Amino acid sequence: MSVEAREARQPWILLSPALTAVGLLLFVPLMFIVVYSFWLRSAAGADQVGFFLDNWQEALSDAFYRDILLNTLKIAGITTIVCALMGYPSAYFIARSKGNKPVLLLLLMLPFWISYIIRTMSWINILGVSGALNSLLMTIGIINEPIQMLYNETTVILGLVHFLLPFMILNVFVSLDGIDTNLESAANSLGATKWQSFLQVTLPLSLPGLAAGGLLCFVLGAGTYITPMVLGGPRDAMFANLVYEAIITQLNWPLGSALSLMLLVVLGALVMLYNRYLGMAQLMKGLG
Amino acid sequence: MKKMDNTTRYERLRERYRNGDLDRRSFLGLIGAAGLAYGVQTPFAKYAMAQDVQQVRFDGWGGVVSEAFREHAFDPYTAETGIEVVDGTFSGGDEYLAQVRASQPGEFNIAHLSGVFDYARYHNFDLTTALNLDNIPNVELVIARLMEPYRAITPDALSAVPYDYGTTGLAYNRKYISDEEMREKGASILIDEAYKDKIGGWSDWRTRIWYGALQTGQDPNNIEDMEEVWDAIRQHRDLALKYWGSGAELMSLLAEEEIYVTEGWSGRIAALQEEGHDIGYYDPPNSFGWQECLFVIKGSPVEACEELLNFMLAPETSIAVAEGQNYPPALDGTKVDLGDKIPTLPAYDPSGTLESLTFADPEYWNGNEAEWSKTFGRVQRGY
Structure with missing residues (x-):
């Protein structure tokens, strides 16, 4: 075998474990879901094997699914904006801090050591009728009766921000940390104020990190179903809750498959758009 | 040739x-x-060699129930037979059925399932097996009426034995709602504007429809005006603060006074009362009665499972489990001395006939499951 041929094969040999894992654990199950989406749930409960377009027709034409999907995108969008507004200053502070950067990064990682469900449920103890916030407000005399703060769309967004904020901070931090601070000094020496040097130098250079964090927050937020279940009221649901209900409660795997693919296509399209204009390299840096 | x-x-x-x-x-x-x-074929061949059984898998609701099973049934069973019992837990019957459907035959063996619905659903998915009741002598101690619904679904042989029963009645905080008011209003208290944002409800579509039927004065096993029921469910949805999804959430919402009234599982409310919370429990006329069973899933080593079921149905095990989970056992109180605590549990029927409880007709409810569960998903979201 020639050296060229061997060199051409080498990347594939090195990639083969990862490709096998992705193929078996992601691609093959995904194909099962695609096949399932064309089956039908019979009245008796068992699945009717065949090629039926009913599930797709229902998922694409029913206003119910469209409205919940739009609401999901709205909630994910608001969450992403809040994460960006809260995350950027925190990331800036960490990136510009001198000696205690490792400690701050460690603190940023701490929430990942606790289960996401536990973190979400902790808000019940904070915002509940007999929770910490109501108790504090009543103790200092600001209110006489506890305020009903839980189980609405605002608490769902709050729970999502709590879950996703570290992802945003990490991505922005990676971006800010890579910016040469001499650039800001140069801008200042040329007469720019600190605010101007931030707006015209630092912020534009850190936008790829902000976009990567935004994409992660949006995709993860749009795909969640735990937060609305724990912190939402009877009406609050995101699209993933409909998938959960179709598959787990109604045992309608074919419809659930069609719905999950629909969400996958919408979120996949966003990732493609991001990749088209910004590239995945920045996202990899943030995740790395 | x-x-x-x-x-x-x-x-x-x-x-x-x-x-x-x-x-x-x-x-x-x-x-x-x-x-x-x-x-390649060995992983599949092991199911054909089920005679050489080394372990049986049991799945249940966890907590005190699992502990009681471990102490009074699993460990003595292992000591006597040498067969290990691996116990797993699930948080809901729907989720568990989804897992079983996705598994290989024989992977799951015995499950502590809810009511007759699940029995019928498992039968529809061809997951039933045929038990030889001669190998489970303790089944003679079980209330006869609890066996009938299963026999109606699989007349030739049973795939499960009844284990306990209870009700989903009305639970209320007595600091805010008196016993008199509860008896007067009954199921309609769940759509009383006076308690807006202090009302809860289980997110289960069957329970919502059952109570919708009671609120509109209809027979839950023969609903004539379904639109009226959906309207009652919408009314409840708009007044409710939260649909709870688990017993722990139910107990937390009531104990923390986030809600004052909801439907609740009799055993969980008894547990709250034991903890000292002043929570009342009332079964309105036609309150939702249900039973749980120990179900043997198709592909399991049947003889080993039968022997384990007999251990689990033994009075000392059944009573210990019942006292742990606060639901009366399926054992007939006229045949077995059930001790002091069980007769005090909500939903307990001393006659052994269960005439006072209304059970869901599985044929009627499962026949409407596909349509009603789907419609409920929409009504819940404001449609």
Whole structure:
């Protein structure tokens, strides 16, 4: 075998474990879901094997699914904006801090050591009728009766921000940390104020990190179903809750498959758009 | 022509090799292929060799129930039979059925399932097996009426034995709602504007429809005006603060006074009362009665499962589990001394006839499941 041929094969040999894992654990199950989406749930409960377009027709034409999907995108969008507004200053502070950067990064990682469900449920103890916030407000005399703060769309967004904020901070931090601070000094020496040097130098250079964090927050937020279940009221649901209900409660795997693919296509399209204009390299840096 | 067995096939192969009719590479290649074929089929062949049973898997609701099972049934069973019991837990019957459907036969063996609905659903998915009740002598102690719904679904043989029963009645905080008010309003208290944002409800579509039927004065097992029921559910949805999804959430919402009234599981409310919370429990006329069973899933080692079921139905085990989970056991109080605590539990029927409870007609409810569960998903979201 020639050296060229061997060199051409080498990347594939090195990639083969990862490709096998992705193929078996992601691609093959995904194909099962695609096949399932064309089956039908019979009245008796068992699945009717065949090629039926009913599930797709229902998922694409029913206003119910469209409205919940739009609401999901709205909630994910608001969450992403809040994460960006809260995350950027925190990331800036960490990136510009001198000696205690490792400690701050460690603190940023701490929430990942606790289960996401536990973190979400902790808000019940904070915002509940007999929770910490109501108790504090009543103790200092600001209110006489506890305020009903839980189980609405605002608490769902709050729970999502709590879950996703570290992802945003990490991505922005990676971006800010890579910016040469001499650039800001140069801008200042040329007469720019600190605010101007931030707006015209630092912020534009850190936008790829902000976009990567935004994409992660949006995709993860749009795909969640735990937060609305724990912190939402009877009406609050995101699209993933409909998938959960179709598959787990109604045992309608074919419809659930069609719905999950629909969400996958919408979120996949966003990732493609991001990749088209910004590239995945920045996202990899943030995740790395 | 007589079919050749594998041993003969290998002997002939070896003879051809020794005679020089087959080169060494082909011989070893064929032996290797046979080995590979055996390796590939072995994971599936183990289910066919179920006679050599070393362990049985049991899935239940966890917590005190699992602890009672472990102490009073699983460990004595293992000591006597040498068969290990691996116990798993699930948080809901729907989620568990989804897991069972996705599994290989024999992977899941016995499950502590809810009511007759699940029995019918498992039967529809061809997951029932045939138990020999002669191998489960303790089944004689069970309330006869609890066996009837299962026999109606599988007349030839049962795939489960009843284990306990209870009700989903009305739970209320007595600091805010008196016993008199509760008796006067009954199920309609859940759509009383006076308690807006202090009302809860289980997110289960069956319970919502059952209570919708009670609120509109209809028979839950023969609803004539479904639109009226959906309207009652919408009314409840708009007044409710939260649909709870688990017993722990139900208890937390009531204990923390996030809600004052909801439907609740009798055992969980009894547990709250034991903890000292002033929570009342009331079964309105036609309150939702249900039973749980120990179900043997198709593909399981039946004889080993039958023996384990007999251990689990033994009075000392049943009573310990019942006292732990606060639901009366399926044992007939007229045949077995159930001790002091069980007769005080909500939903307990001392007559052994269960005439006072209304159970859901599985044929009626399962027949409407596909349509109603889907519609409920929409109504819940404001449609």
